[in-house]
Amino acid sequence: MRAILATEQGAPARLTDRPDPEGAAVTGLWSSLNYKDALAVAGQPGVLRSLPMVPGIDVVGRDDAGRTVIVTGAGLGERVDGGLADRVAIDPSTAVPVPDAFTPQQAAAIGTAGVTAALSVLAFERAGIPDGPVLVTGAGGGVGGFAIALLAAGGREVHAATGRAAALGDHLRALGAAEVVDRLPAEAGRPLQRAAWAGVVDSVGGGALVNAIAQTLPGGVVAACGLAASPDLPGSVLPFILRGVTLAGIFSVDLEPQRRAEAWELLAERIDAATVDRLVERTIGLEEVPSAAEDVLAGRVRGRIVVRLTA
Numbered sequence: 173m174r175a176i177l178a179t180e181q182g183a184p185a186r187l188t189d190r191p192d193p194e195g196a197a198v199t200g201l202w203s204s205l206n207y208k209d210a211l212a213v214a215g216q217p218g219v220l221r222s223l224p225m226v227p228g229i230d231v232v233g234r235d236d237a238g239r240t241v242i243v244t245g246a247g248l249g250e251r252v253d254g255g256l257a258d259r260v261a262i263d264p265s266t267a268v269p270v271p272d273a274f275t276p277q278q279a280a281a282i283g284t285a286g287v288t289a290a291l292s293v294l295a296f297e298r299a300g301i302p303d304g305p306v307l308v309t310g311a312g313g314g315v316g317g318f319a320i321a322l323l324a325a326g327g328r329e330v331h332a333a334t335g336r337a338a339a340l341g342d343h344l345r346a347l348g349a350a351e352v353v354d355r356l357p358a359e360a361g362r363p364l365q366r367a368a369w370a371g372v373v374d375s376v377g378g379g380a381l382v383n384a385i386a387q388t389l390p391g392g393v394v395a396a397c398g399l400a401a402s403p404d405l406p407g408s409v410l411p412f413i414l415r416g417v418t419l420a421g422i423f424s425v426d427l428e429p430q431r432r433a434e435a436w437e438l439l440a441e442r443i444d445a446a447t448v449d450r451l452v453e454r455t456i457g458l459e460e461v462p463s464a465a466e467d468v469l470a471g472r473v474r475g476r477i478v479v480r481l482t483a
């Protein structure tokens with residue numbers, strides 16, 4: 173098989189020929205380049221638990237029964253060889269049939285980013301957030317883009333926070349954002365600020381997350397799903413004990429089959445094909461993965477990079 177292979181920490185992963193995997197496997201059709209994949213491909217520590225390993229946390233493939241399925245997370249490209257290959261071993265219990273609403277390529281474009289955004293919205297729905305606008309941080313990224321589209325399609329007024337307001341304003345409004353605002357300060361401010369948000373989807377972390385919590389309405393929910401700026405949480409418990417704000421952790425890797433199915437149902441219900449296409453910045457071949465990973469880490473990408481796995 174052809175695969176991107178990481179062999180050594182500190183060295184970029186490269187396209188190589190490898191023996192096919194044994195056991196249950198799919199023929200890889202499409203993958204995507206998530207933030208985690210970019211770190212792994214660039215040779216940075218923290219994603220791949222052992223080496224050598226094939227990165228790639230998402231794969232869309234055809235199984236031996238001829239079904240087209242998608243696997244997101246489930247240890248791919250972290251604990252076991254991942255999706256940046258044309259043959260990928262999978263645990264069949266983690267595979268979801270590609271919903272009729274999407275082509276296989278669009279399903280890969282949604283991938284972990286879309287599932288993570290959907291889990292955040294499902295956390296809001298379970299908690300029953302108050303009326304009012306919602307905030308999406310890291311709006312120009314994959315998780316942020318799907319969160320905007322899902323929340324707007326659900327009838328929420330979405331405020332999109334981005335460091336690229338001038339360049340991405342029209343794009344974010346086309347996804348459904350009512351307002352495009354600058355990033356929240358990276359430095360944490362007062363623990364209780366003017367309350368504005370019924371819910372927040374945050375993929376940034378650090379002081380910006382603390383400021384978002386400090387601006388959340390009583391009874392609101394903040395879905396913490398990422399650390400694009402920082403893994404720190406330099407804050408106060410006051411919003412939790414004086415406003416009843418809930419901090420909901422979002423973990424998309426290991427999910428009960430029922431939770432995966434719910435996330436894909438929500439995506440199929442609220443995201444149309446044109447929105448997925450709008451969120452795809454480019455489609456690349458396996459050989460272009462190392463240079464695209466550099467663009468992801470440099471913050472130059474808007475939305476999603478889809479990877480074609482067939483030659």
Ligand SMILES: NC(=O)c1ccc[n+]([C@@H]2O[C@H](COP(=O)([O-])OP(=O)(O)OC[C@H]3O[C@@H](n4cnc5c(N)ncnc54)[C@H](OP(=O)(O)O)[C@@H]3O)[C@@H](O)[C@H]2O)c1
Pocket residue numbers: 206207208284285288309310311312313314315316333334335336355375376380396397398399400401422423424425468471473475
């Ligand atoms: N919890 C989970 O299971 C899960 C699943 C998927 C992803 N994640 C995490 O979620 C985060 C986002 O993933 P993604 O795939 O959406 O990544 P992405 O496409 O690279 O987007 C990240 C966005 O964060 C913003 N950002 C980057 N650096 C920043 C900084 N220093 N300060 C403030 N904002 C910054 C940028 O948005 P603007 O340019 O618009 O400001 C960027 O587009 C990552 O940390 C990823 O590891 C977690």
